Amino acid sequence: MAEVKIFERPKSMTDVSTHYCPGCTHGIVHRLVAEVIDELGIQEKTVGVAPVGCAVLLYNYINTDMYEAAHGRAPAVATGCKRVRPDLTVFTYQGDGDLASIGAAEIVHAANRGENITVIFINNAIYGMTGGQMAPTTLLKQRTTTCPFGRDPKANGYPIRVAEMLATLEAPGYIARVTVARPKYVIKTKEAIKKAFQTQIDGKGFSLVEVLSTCPTNWGMRPTEALKWLEENMIPYYPLGEFKLPN
Amino acid sequence: MPKGRVEVLEEKCKSCGLCVEACPNKVLKISDRINSKGYRPAEQFKEGCVACKMCAMMCPDVAIEVYRVES
Numbered sequence: 001m002a003e004v005k006i007f008e009r010p011k012s013m014t015d016v017s018t019h020y021c022p023g024c025t026h027g028i029v030h031r032l033v034a035e036v037i038d039e040l041g042i043q044e045k046t047v048g049v050a051p052v053g054c055a056v057l058l059y060n061y062i063n064t065d066m067y068e069a070a071h072g073r074a075p076a077v078a079t080g081c082k083r084v085r086p087d088l089t090v091f092t093y094q095g096d097g098d099l100a101s102i103g104a105a106e107i108v109h110a111a112n113r114g115e116n117i118t119v120i121f122i123n124n125a126i127y128g129m130t131g132g133q134m135a136p137t138t139l140l141k142q143r144t145t146t147c148p149f150g151r152d153p154k155a156n157g158y159p160i161r162v163a164e165m166l167a168t169l170e171a172p173g174y175i176a177r178v179t180v181a182r183p184k185y186v187i188k189t190k191e192a193i194k195k196a197f198q199t200q201i202d203g204k205g206f207s208l209v210e211v212l213s214t215c216p217t218n219w220g221m222r223p224t225e226a227l228k229w230l231e232e233n234m235i236p237y238y239p240l241g242e243f244k245l246p247n
Numbered sequence: 248m249p250k251g252r253v254e255v256l257e258e259k260c261k262s263c264g265l266c267v268e269a270c271p272n273k274v275l276k277i278s279d280r281i282n283s284k285g286y287r288p289a290e291q292f293k294e295g296c297v298a299c300k301m302c303a304m305m306c307p308d309v310a311i312e313v314y315r316v317e318s
């Protein structure tokens with residue numbers, strides 16, 4: 001009887017153990033990005049831009065050239081890199097605080113200009129790194145340290161559907177929302193990330209994949225409970241799907 | 248059904264339990280051992296793995312390697 005290894009760490013991931021909390025889904029998405037880079041054979045031609053947020057140390061984990069951007073400014077850094085070196089594949093990886101709060105201007109205008117970059121957007125409905133404050137994506141009634149009685153639309157507005165909002169723009173090539181709540185969704189997430197990178201490689205403009213994710217620590221749940229909560233509460237408000245396809 | 252086996256890289260595991268939950272055949276559990284970070288690593292505790300990779304797909308720490316047994 002012979003054995004064949006059918007699953008192992010992708011080459012575009014370093015062997016470093018992450019600093020993430022147990023069960024945090026950032027690690028799943030890192031792995032998918034690395035697998036896609038491997039499958040497209042672009043490790044030597046890829047540049048990533050890390051955010052401020054829990055994924056701030058992304059450059060320790062993804063084994064490609066990497067930048068670290070100021071909070072929210074990853075799409076601007078990626079714009080500069082891609083314009084100077086259009087032969088490279090350039091991606092950002094950003095949380096919801098980073099992308100939809102402080103970086104709201106940068107993401108909207110990079111998308112509106114149709115910059116030929118790829119954005120991996122981690123929507124975990126909270127600021128993870130800083131201890132669980134409300135994000136623009138925090139759900140109504142969801143409790144955080146800055147809305148301890150639950151998000152109230154009168155005081156805090158409504159959760160922003162970033163994928164749909166950016167899909168109203170003319171220029172973007174590919175925009176999708178996916179999740180990693182179960183293996184079947186993980187498979188779809190990888191397909192979407194691959195399509196997004198392919199959109200860039202084909203020169204079809206801005207691409208973004210929003211990944212509904214968990215923050216078990218600041219949600220105050222076990223990792224398995226957090227996935228369930230995501231499925232029951234986030235997916236109904238943030239529908240999965242492709243909102244824009246390259247033509 | 249294909250036959251398989253998984254290996255948990257114990258030093259990478261953070262005992263989150265996502266693999267245990269994901270396995271359709273319930274052949275994984277959290278062990279009694281403790282790794283150098285203080286976590287109890289997951290382990291395959293019985294036969295019945297079908298090499299479906301669902302555990303590995305859910306592992307945030309890429310701590311699982313999956314093998315298919317070819318007969």
Ligand SMILES: Cc1ncc(C[n+]2csc(CCOP(=O)(O)OP(=O)(O)O)c2C)c(N)n1
Pocket residue numbers: 052053054055071094095096097098099102122124126127128129130135215
């Ligand atoms: C200019 C500036 N303002 C505020 C902060 C504090 N800060 C660090 S991370 C963060 C938000 C992180 O949340 P998110 O982007 O959702 O990432 P997550 O940790 O949830 O993955 C904030 C506000 C900062 N580092 N720099």
Ligand code: SF4
Pocket residue numbers: 019020021023024025026054124128129214215216217218
């Ligand atoms: S604080 Fe939340 S987002 Fe940050 S590593 Fe922990 S679980 Fe993940």
Ligand code: SF4
Pocket residue numbers: 251252253269270271272273274275291295296297298299300301302303313
């Ligand atoms: S490969 Fe499938 S059957 Fe085997 S341990 Fe993992 S989830 Fe269970």
Ligand code: SF4
Pocket residue numbers: 023255259260261262263264265266267288289305306307308309310311
């Ligand atoms: S999913 Fe990974 S880190 Fe979590 S318990 Fe299983 S092997 Fe360990």
Ligand SMILES: [Mg+2]
Pocket residue numbers: 095096097122123124125126127128135
């Ligand atoms: Mg966040």
